[in-house]
Amino acid sequence: MNRITISAIILLTLFAFKTEAQLKTLSGAQISTEKLDQFLAKQMDSLGIPGLSFALINNGKVVYHRAIGVSNMETKEKVNDQSIFEAASLSKTLFAYFVLKQVDQHKLDLDTPLYRYLPYPDIAKDERYKLITARMVLAHTSGFPNWRHSDQRDVSLYKYGELFLKFTPGTQFAYSGEGYYYLAQVIARLNKLTIITLDPLFQKEVSKPLKLKSAWFSGNKNITQHKVKGHMNGKPFDKAWPTSFPEQDSTWFEAAGGLHTEALNFSTFLIALMDGKGLSKNMINEMFKEQxxxxxxxxxxxxxxxxxxxxxxxxxxxxxxxxxxxxxxxGDFQSGFKINKTNHNGYVLFSNCDQGRTLNTNIGNLLSQ
Incomplete structure (x- = not known):
């Protein structure tokens, strides 16, 4: 073996070592590509996770990405880079960004009661709803239940499916998708649109500027063609679209849990968020501030x-x-992300089954070391 060949081997070895050493956890500690690959493989096997879209962010860049497993455990179709997952409640963070752009454009004020923009007949019998603002909705202090059809209610006051307030708006924290649904209707009204025609505005004001090629809140051909199958209890789950209302379908802009995307595109958003891209400094500060x-x-x-x-x-x-x-x-799609603004490290994952929350916890623990 000549000196040139030996030198080339040494350089390739050093390069490979350097590439692995560049992977860092949320804390900034090093983790190798091999260890992360092995961890994901073991987790998917032990938890019975069919498919996964995962990305690791270091210093504001995606340094590791995997689209692995199967779209459907019965057909064994492979997950790939074009595979689309339900983001579930990760939708709320991207929608909040969209809302804050509306504030920057002076279409909406964070602290103006929403009824002044759009009265809400669903809750009109409780005058306290007139206290609700966009800030309260985004910080989950609106007083609304998570969903009117599933949350416990006072049956002596409210019929099944009737919207209600759990407490006076602004006085407590209670996680609520209902608030996001109301706020999406307000955003649509302010732009002379409807809940069915709102997604094109999101594409124009958020997806296009941030270069999100795959991020939609309403159904379309791209989702139909590339969406993976959700799974419950180890079996494919027949659900056409994530819905929270009996009358809802894929045409609705579902701000609370309807986003469809994958790890690379959502990472692009998270990086933009950490960089403060697309929003005023004041709005970025509001988003990350303790509300x-x-x-x-x-x-x-x-x-x-x-x-x-x-x-x-x-x-x-x-x-x-x-x-x-x-x-x-x-349910059949579970997801999670974490970001550290201090070092611009983070991760995001999307899974197509009911074990994704456990996976998110386990990955979070690994990457927090």
Whole structure:
């Protein structure tokens, strides 16, 4: 073997080592590509996760990406880079960004009661709803239940499917998709649109500027062609579209949980968010600022360690910096992300089954070391 060949081998070895060493956790500690590959493979096997779209962000760039597994456990069709997943409640963070763009454009004020833009007949019998603002909705202090058809209600006051308030708006924290539904209708009204015609505006004002090639809140041919199959209890689950209302279908702009995307595109958004791209400095500060502190009995504190909520995002202090995060659960699709603004590290994952929350917890623990 000549000197040139030996030198080439040494350089390739050094390059490979350098590539692995560049992967970092949320805290900034090193983790190798091989270890992360092995971890994901073992987790998918032990948890029975069919498909996964995952991306790791280091210093504001995607340094590791995997689209692996199968779209459907019965057909064995492979997941690929074009595969589309339901983002579930990760939708809320991207929608919050969209809302704050409306504030920057002076179409909406964070603290103006929403009824002044659009009265809401669904809750009109409770005058307290007139206190609700966009800030309250995005910080989950509106008083609305998560969903009117599934949350416990006072049966002596409200019929099944009737919207209600759990408390006076602005006084407590209660996670709510209903608030996002109302706010989406307000945004549509302010732009002379409807819940069915709102997504093109989102594409124009958010997707196109941020170069999100695959991120939609309403159904289209791209989703139909590339969407993976959701799974429950290890089997494909027949659900046409994530819905929270009996009359809802894929034409609705579903702000709370209808986003369809994958890890590379959502990472692009997260990087833009950490960079403060597309929003005024004031709106970025509002998004990441503590809007409400969480009670220590809150499931978000007990399960995730979140101590506060910003606008569309949860806040978790750690010894190596503040982590901003959100999880998603549509049942047969579960997801999660975490970002560290201090070092611009983070990750996002999308899974097509009911074990994605456990995977998110386990990956979060690994990448928090």
């Amino acid at each position: 409400v502190q969480l009670d220590k009995n809150s499931p978000h504190f007990l399960y995730n360690g979140d101590t506060a909520w910003g606008l569309g995002i949860a806040i978790k202090p750690t010894k190596y910096g503040v982590i901003y995060e959100h999880g998603g659960n549509n």
